[in-house]
Amino acid sequence: xxxxxxxxxxxxxxxxxxxxxxxxxxxxxxxxxxxxxxxxxxxxxxxxxxxxxxxxxxxxxxxxxxxxxxxxxxxxxxxxxxxxxxxxxxxxxxxxxxxxxxxxxxxxxxxxxxxxxxxxxxxxxxxxxxxxxxxxxxxxxxxxxxxxxxxxxxxxxxxxxxxxxxxxxxxxxxxxxxxxxxxxxxxxxxxxxxxxxxxxxxxxxxxxxxxxxxxxxxxxxxxxxxxxxxxxxxxxxxxxxxxxxxxxxxxxxxxxxxxxxxxxxxxxxxxxxxxxxxxxxxxxxxxxxxxxxxxxxxxxxxxxxxxxxxxxxxxxxxxxxxxxxxxxxxxxxxxxxxxxxxxxxxxxxxxxxxxxxxxxxxxxxxxxxxxxxxxxxxxxxxxxxxxxxxxxx
Numbered sequence: 001x002x003x004x005x006x007x008x009x010x011x012x013x014x015x016x017x018x019x020x021x022x023x024x025x026x027x028x029x030x031x032x033x034x035x036x037x038x039x040x041x042x043x044x045x046x047x048x049x050x051x052x053x054x055x056x057x058x059x060x061x062x063x064x065x066x067x068x069x070x071x072x073x074x075x076x077x078x079x080x081x082x083x084x085x086x087x088x089x090x091x092x093x094x095x096x097x098x099x100x101x102x103x104x105x106x107x108x109x110x111x112x113x114x115x116x117x118x119x120x121x122x123x124x125x126x127x128x129x130x131x132x133x134x135x136x137x138x139x140x141x142x143x144x145x146x147x148x149x150x151x152x153x154x155x156x157x158x159x160x161x162x163x164x165x166x167x168x169x170x171x172x173x174x175x176x177x178x179x180x181x182x183x184x185x186x187x188x189x190x191x192x193x194x195x196x197x198x199x200x201x202x203x204x205x206x207x208x209x210x211x212x213x214x215x216x217x218x219x220x221x222x223x224x225x226x227x228x229x230x231x232x233x234x235x236x237x238x239x240x241x242x243x244x245x246x247x248x249x250x251x252x253x254x255x256x257x258x259x260x261x262x263x264x265x266x267x268x269x270x271x272x273x274x275x276x277x278x279x280x281x282x283x284x285x286x287x288x289x290x291x292x293x294x295x296x297x298x299x300x301x302x303x304x305x306x307x308x309x310x311x312x313x314x315x316x317x318x319x320x321x322x323x324x325x326x327x328x329x330x331x332x333x334x335x336x337x338x339x340x341x342x343x344x345x346x347x348x349x350x351x352x353x354x355x356x357x358x359x360x361x362x363x364x365x366x367x368x369x370x371x372x373x374x375x376x377x378x379x380x381x382x383x384x385x386x387x388x389x390x391x392x393x
Contacts, residue, residue: 004383005038007092007121009105014065015054016047017272018241020213021188021296022098022128024272025164027066028189032372034067037379040090041065042083042105045072049243062090080108087118093383095123100130100156101146110155122385124378126162127293131171134290134313138216147176160382164188164293165315184381186374187315188294190303190365205233205261206344209282209306211270211297212289214242214251219288219311219330221247224254224264226288226336232344233261236286239270239278280304283351284343288330289313302362305355309339323357 012019014027030039040062045053053059059072071086087109095113097106106125112118129135136143150156156176161183163169169183212218220238227234242248255264270278275297279285285301285308292298292314299316301308308325310316319325326339346354365371 003036003038004094004379005040005090005092006094006096006379006383007087007090008039008041008068008096008098009102009109010041010043010098011102011105012048013041013043013070015057018048018050018213018243018269021292021294024296025126025128025188025294026098029375030066030068032189033376033379036376037383039068040092041068041070042086043070043072044078045074049241078104080112083108084112084117087112092119092121094121094379094385097123097125098128100125100127101143107150107155110150111153114153114155122160122382123158124160124162124382125156126164127168127172129164129168129291129293131175132168132291132293132313133171135217136175137290160184160378162186162378167315168293184374184378186378187371188296189371189375190299205235206284206340207282208234208236208284208286208309208340209239209279209301210236210286211239211275211279211301212287213240214238214248215244216247217290219290220251221254222288222330222333223286223336224251224258226333226340227262227264228258229334229337230262230340232341234340234344235263235265237265237267237282239267241269275300276304279306282306284309284325284340286336286340287311288328288336290330292316299362299365302358302365304362305359307343307354307358309336309343319361322361323354324361325354325358 008026010022010026012023014023016023045057045059053074057072059074060077062069062071073082095109097109099106113120113123161172161178163172163183163185164187166185169185172178172183173180210220210223214220227236252266258264279301285306287298287308288311290313295314295316298308298310298314302324308319310325310327311330312327317327319327328335328339
């Protein structure tokens with residue numbers, strides 16, 4: 001008897017990494033649930049912003065990647081006709097979408113489903129943080145218009161929704177006015193943690209790291225402006241792709257105007273297998289994000305033993321109680337500056353203690369078996385609906 005097949009759509013997937021968290025969320029899910037489900041993933045043949053396809057990857061055919069079968073779409077197949085052909089080439093029991101607003105990898109499958117141009121199967125949609133207040137505030141008019149049009153067409157009728165936290169569940173219900181009974185919390189699954197390396201206090205001052213996309217959502221410009229009022233020596237290294245060139249240039253210009261004791265370096269992109277090693281070299285991760293449904297890089301910093309300085313708009317809260325870092329309101333930029341000054345005054349022993357506490361907070365997440373059970377239960381519920389009820393569209 002074959003395992004239930006989950007047909008998954010996502011704009012970017014492995015070996016890509018520049019799009020950040022969603023790639024890792026899906027890859028971790030495949031790795032940890034492949035004994036229970038067969039995964040078929042439809043995605044692009046190149047990483048975010050790249051003009052060329054992945055090297056050594058077969059395109060326009062189903063190919064094995066890890067525990068999944070992946071179909072990499074070349075540019076000439078980024079259309080509804082090709083997508084329909086791909087979908088109809090395999091049997092599947094449920095459909096899994098990983099964005100609300102993606103025009104090709106969410107809207108097109110839902111439109112094909114609505115027109116019955118593909119098999120109508122139970123469908124799970126994970127917005128991946130798109131309905132946080134910070135995310136909705138970006139290009140708000142365009143997003144509001146899309147929601148009205150999609151609602152009028154009934155594209156999202158009879159869906160099941162996945163939230164990664166109770167906060168995101170509330171965001172989805174508030175934004176879409178969907179039934180609370182149709183929104184399930186199944187937190188993103190964490191990969192195995194890395195070993196904890198050794199790090200000593202630097203004589204060059206406090207070392208801060210930003211590792212994420214350089215985009216308005218991740219709020220690097222805010223971090224740089226905070227550093228303008230920091231009085232202690234700081235080295236701030238910035239890692240990550242820059243999908244928004246205009247925003248990235250603004251950040252470069254701000255960095256060039258900071259006081260001499262604030263040294264800022266733009267370090268470029270980091271391959272996934274190097275992330276923990278990079279993060280583990282710094283005293284503090286600084287990521288004042290506008291919102292996260294999970295925050296993979298935050299978790300990666302913690303398990304690497306690097307305390308974090310983040311906004312209070314993520315699921316990683318009460319960090320101060322665990323001596324693992326700081327989660328502060330964005331309305332108080334001076335509070336971020338004071339946290340940096342406070343950390344700089346810690347002794348070597350105090351920093352090592354905080355590092356161990358950060359690691360412990362991250363490991364608690366890595367070891368939460370309840371997350372794995374919740375995800376399996378969600379997909380079991382989804383596929384059980386396939387033969388037992390008529391999907392009304």
